[in-house]
Amino acid sequence: MAKVKTKWVCQNCGYETPKYIGKCPDCGNWGTLVEEIEVKAVPSHSQSVVIDDSPVCLINEIEITESIKNSTGFEELDRVLGGGLVKGSLVLLAGDPGIGKSTLVLQTAGNVCASGKKLLYVCAEESGSQVKLRAQRLNVNSDKLFVYSQTNIEAVLNQLETLNPEILVIDSIQSVYTSNITSTAGSVSQIRECTNILMDVAKNKGITVVVIGHVTKDGNIAGPKVLEHMVDTVIYFEGDKYKSQRLLRSMKNRFGSTNEIGVFNMVESGLEEVTNPSELFMKERTESAMPGSVIIAANEGTRALLVEVQALVGKTSYPSPRRVSTGLEYNRLLQIIAVLEKRIGLQLSSHDVYVNVIGGIEIDEPAADLGIALAIATCFRDVVVPSDCVIIGEISLSGEIRNVSDIEKRIYEAQKLGFKKAIVPKLNKKISDNFDIDIVEVARLIDAIKVCVSKGN
Numbered sequence: 405m406a407k408v409k410t411k412w413v414c415q416n417c418g419y420e421t422p423k424y425i426g427k428c429p430d431c432g433n434w435g436t437l438v439e440e441i442e443v444k445a446v447p448s449h450s451q452s453v454v455i456d457d458s459p460v461c462l463i464n465e466i467e468i469t470e471s472i473k474n475s476t477g478f479e480e481l482d483r484v485l486g487g488g489l490v491k492g493s494l495v496l497l498a499g500d501p502g503i504g505k506s507t508l509v510l511q512t513a514g515n516v517c518a519s520g521k522k523l524l525y526v527c528a529e530e531s532g533s534q535v536k537l538r539a540q541r542l543n544v545n546s547d548k549l550f551v552y553s554q555t556n557i558e559a560v561l562n563q564l565e566t567l568n569p570e571i572l573v574i575d576s577i578q579s580v581y582t583s584n585i586t587s588t589a590g591s592v593s594q595i596r597e598c599t600n601i602l603m604d605v606a607k608n609k610g611i612t613v614v615v616i617g618h619v620t621k622d623g624n625i626a627g628p629k630v631l632e633h634m635v636d637t638v639i640y641f642e643g644d645k646y647k648s649q650r651l652l653r654s655m656k657n658r659f660g661s662t663n664e665i666g667v668f669n670m671v672e673s674g675l676e677e678v679t680n681p682s683e684l685f686m687k688e689r690t691e692s693a694m695p696g697s698v699i700i701a702a703n704e705g706t707r708a709l710l711v712e713v714q715a716l717v718g719k720t721s722y723p724s725p726r727r728v729s730t731g732l733e734y735n736r737l738l739q740i741i742a743v744l745e746k747r748i749g750l751q752l753s754s755h756d757v758y759v760n761v762i763g764g765i766e767i768d769e770p771a772a773d774l775g776i777a778l779a780i781a782t783c784f785r786d787v788v789v790p791s792d793c794v795i796i797g798e799i800s801l802s803g804e805i806r807n808v809s810d811i812e813k814r815i816y817e818a819q820k821l822g823f824k825k826a827i828v829p830k831l832n833k834k835i836s837d838n839f840d841i842d843i844v845e846v847a848r849l850i851d852a853i854k855v856c857v858s859k860g861n
């Protein structure tokens with residue numbers, strides 16, 4: 405017996421209620437509840453069966469089955485995924501409209517098909533010929549790559565039976581629907597139900613499923629938050645639409661670390677990997693040093709990245725001075741400013757301070773503190789940090805410079821890019837002699853400022 409019922413579902417958070425209410429009690433948004441009709445088979449009590457196909461085991465008796473990881477052909481993507489696409493996993497790739505999600509997935513599809521895997525690409529938003537046009541531009545061609553323009557998920561399941569691919573791509577989750585429920589494609593119930601079905605495909609058939617998802621204006625994946633909980637891996641593809649650089653960042657990964665990033669460049673023929681991002685970030689830099697500009701060595705996952713930090717300090721015309729940060733945490737900036745005022749005596753309370761991390765990178769590690777402080781201090785005093793000098797170190801509230809992790813890796817990256825000098829925290833161990841770079845150890849913020857500023861150019 406099938407029972408028809410309607411319910412009101414919040415399109416923002418997935419909250420469900422049988423009656424209409426104006427404000428969602430869960431997320432507090434107004435007018436987000438939409439009526440959805442649901443048809444669900446209700447099993448009668450006499451029919452319900454207990455499924456018990458996985459036995460209870462002792463932890464030391466469980467055999468480890470190594471997860472199979474397939475390379476995507478992009479080192480940058482593999483690293484973010486934690487080594488490659490894991491067989492039987494569900495990956496969600498999210499990003500702003502037009503950022504290049506379909507491009508990335510199609511190029512990846514070309515790569516995995518070239519390695520002999522069969523892949524079904526479901527384009528629910530575009531026609532087959534649109535995909536073909538893009539494939540031509542990207543030079544993607546394979547007799548293992550099947551394209552299916554379809555929005556009904558049951559039809560896709562049928563094709564899976566006949567084709568039996570190793571990888572399934574759904575472009576996008578917001579435009580497919582299941583006939584099990586009658587609400588429109590893109591509604592919370594549809595997204596949730598379709599993801600459930602795809603999860604089942606991944607886990608029971610061992611097919612790797614890659615799902616593309618759009619993000620809303622406020623940067624969240626459109627659909628319920630639960631979507632992120634359901635899938636194995638969530639990757640964001642981001643970047644400035646007016647620039648060619650694109651960043652891949654993983655928000656959740658059941659198979660690897662989440663602090664890796666991947667860097668790509670969007671060109672006419674598609675996405676190109678940027679295997680040495682520091683070089684790219686340095687390229688925009690002017691040759692001669694500028695007041696307020698310093699280079700820091702940040703750690704992103706397994707590699708060090710050299711990034712430029714710029715500060716602008718000027719007399720304020722506001723009742724309270726402005727503090728604006730792009731690419732770093734606002735409170736971190738306030739703290740650094742407070743230390744500069746108290747320990748160094750910079751009169752910043754009458755000045756606006758703007759700090760910018762160049763290249764769209766988000767710096768959230770304290771190792772960038774010293775660089776940020778020096779950017780502000782040099783701009784304030786109108787002096788420069790030499791352009792071949794890299795700055796590394798965390799600042800404590802007392803104005804001391806604290807040590808940071810992976811210092812050698814950071815110095816090595818700077819040396820590789822031709823930097824001649826590194827200002828680092830006082831090291832408590834001897835570092836390798838192999839460095840051909842002048843390493844200056846500083847114990848306090850004031851010492852670092854003396855090194856850079858008074859001896860400045």
Ligand SMILES: Nc1ncnc2c1ncn2[C@@H]1O[C@H](COP(=O)(O)OP(=O)(O)OP(=O)(O)O)[C@@H](O)[C@H]1O
Pocket residue numbers: 499500501502503504505506507508529541670671672673
């Ligand atoms: N002929 C072209 N030459 C160069 N770049 C192009 C060309 N056509 C498209 N692009 C680039 O590809 C981007 C669109 O890529 P793609 O369709 O993969 O994005 P998407 O994230 O899948 O978008 P949507 O949200 O519409 O599905 C454009 O913003 C543009 O940067």
Ligand SMILES: [Mg+2]
Pocket residue numbers: 505506507575
């Ligand atoms: Mg697309």
Ligand SMILES: [Zn+2]
Pocket residue numbers: 414415416417418419428429430431432433436
């Ligand atoms: Zn809600």
